[in-house]
Amino acid sequence: MTVTNWLPTYRLNQAKHIAPLATFRVAFGVMMLASIIRFGANGWIAKQYIEPEFYFSYYGFEWIQSWGNPGMYILFALMGIAAIGIALGAFYKYSASLFFLSFTYVELIDKTNYLNHYYFVSIIAFLLILVPANKAYSVDAWRMKKQDFYVPAWSIHIIILQLSLVYFFAGLAKLQSDWLLEALPLKIWLPSRADTPIIGALLDYKWTAYFFSWFGAFYDLTIPFFLLWKRTRVFAYLTVIAFHFMTAALFQIGMFPYIMVVSTLIFFSEDFHKKLWNKLFPQRTQDLQKSIAYSNPAVLKYFIILYFGLQILLPFRYTLYPGKLFWTEQGYRFSWRVMLMEKMGYSQFTVTVPEQNKSYEVFPNQYLTPVQEKMMNTQPDMILQFAHFLRDKYQTDFDAEVEVFVESYAAVNGKGSRPFINPEVNLATIERGYQHKNWVLPYNQ
């Protein structure tokens, strides 16, 4: 018996029925497969990962490149196969690893396409590699002729914890004056959806925006707790369904609402999931004696502690930077700031070749897709990347040193456009990195 006397450790290592995890595995795999098919059917593989001439890589991940045509299609096909593998629990560790790697690789190609939803998928896929979700109700179990219906409790709890963190941080991010006191950006977005069937007419009212804002914040902050508590669980889950279907109707957020609706099923009890599985496989209503408490390698334990420590700290890294977060976006991504602001920008680049006394006005749309341009216009790190792209291009073309300037404007939450990047700064000489971007003009000049 390696169980320590420390209660949390004991609890996390005790044997739990695999049913909730198996449901999650299947649901996640199926949703991912559906997402990939939808993505491909919309022509987005080509549009987002083959057609663009330039990609906004992540700092330190410049080596991640598009595989072009047909490479990207092959990558997505692999991802699809891996998703099937996850759903079926077939060659599970390899499937989960392949899915995590292929999905994350694709997401890292271009910042333009960053969505909190995709980040969520990446880290859930990562956690799925760690858990033995294929020990029963899976092709692997059938293949090995060995069903093991028990898994260590932590393997279910880490998924629940991760889901809870997503909601909770999304709620925490809403606790600020624009969201709560001015109902922004919903006050801008909702009336533009007034053509939505049934509820459309309500969306023109200001109180609707306030109601959605406050309800959204309350929902995000509390839903994990209401889902955890048995007595409120069913009502909470109905709220989950209502909430996510509402957001699906109102906003262009793709598969995410449905992914969340099925993912949160993992909050339900072992019995609930067992019943679910017993309906599918009635003959297998066996219940082995569960007596085992697992022991896990210490390295895994510390790794998981480290992982969640990082998850909790990342959303707060913005506090290390001066300036207004929504303006500079330093520390904005990977923090569950979902549907949090309406930001729009405009930029016009000028490349000068001092030696040859020449200067050129550059339209980003010559090199960028409309979506890339739109995203770049509001995000300083992307503006810098594009400036470097222009620098390299013109330096090669003219065989001379060039300077790159940008005249740019941005507006946050409809509060009036204002100059964004310092137009006097030669962006060709600014280095990328995590240091404070002092070439972004202060929000209140």
Place this chain on the structure above:
Amino acid sequence: MKYLNFSFFILLISTFTACDNKTGSEKVDFDREAFLINMADNVIQPSIEDFASKAEGLSVATNSFNINLSLESLNVLRAELKETWLSYQHLAFVHVGPVSSVNLRDRVNIFPTKTDVIEENINSQNYVLGSASNVAAKGFPALDYMLFGTANTDEEILAYFGDPDFGESRLKYLSDLVEDIQTTSNIMSEGWADYRSTFIGNVGTDVGSGTSLLVNEYNFQFDIRIKNAKIGFPSGGNPRTGGVLSPESVEAYFSGWSGDLAEKAVQSSIAVFKGEHFNSSEDGLGLDDYLKAFDAKDRNDDALAMAIISQSNAALEEMEKIEVPYSEVATTEGSQLVDVYNALQAVIPLIKVDMTSALSVSITFQDNDGD
């Protein structure tokens, strides 16, 4: 707990219902369908019709010129060209539906025109005006060259067309240019009725909706085709860093109508923004009313709609100060055109950032989570 949760919900509802009596009943009060109908019936359709009738006049004058080469018929033709070109300036601001599907801007107004390509076409008599290589050898700028730029005096221009060897093929090219414009205008006139219902049927602001198209095309026309093409390029690219002057790339270089056309363009932008009835100048429901209904403000907390109109008017005033063709002004660095450029540039963030943001106009079907 279930009850607690529920009571909280009721509490929230009642809080906001209570507000109803005071400020809570405030709403965006804007008839989006009426806006689209006004834009369709009082702005876009009459603009298409006006262009069609001007194109018809141009065509008639071309025929007369063909039959009777005279100074008089030349001047009539020139006047018709100017009328049609002016009419285009308005239509280019409502580049939606059939106007967009014929690709009006690129089809009739790419400048500077390539005179060498035009002459080559005439000499070879073997050309397809619709081909990509001829995009800068047709439309108004090509007519501008033929009727004003082929020689130094009117007599010599008449001689250019009356030339015993080449006159016929030159007149043929002239007629083909005009016919292409007229064909374009016919397609637009015929296509509008079908498109109208699509246009007014979608009151949302997603991609492809009437509002989204209007706003995006408005912005494109203002930024790329007016600010940059008409003013920015000839006066030296982005004036902030001092660029290369190219006075010959003004619109209507040969006739010298650059100022008239550019002023008409900015006047049209204001008219379209205000939803002004094309035929009566009556103020209908326009983008300005839309923005007012949304209570959109600029960074000084002034009404955005007013800011856009007054800044556009300021640009117009700068233009009115210039009394000679832009090609003459663009020959010096830091010219008055740079003042015009700067005044137009001041409109850009207001329309491309503030207006687009206030109306939540989408540019893509792609998923997003608002960050």
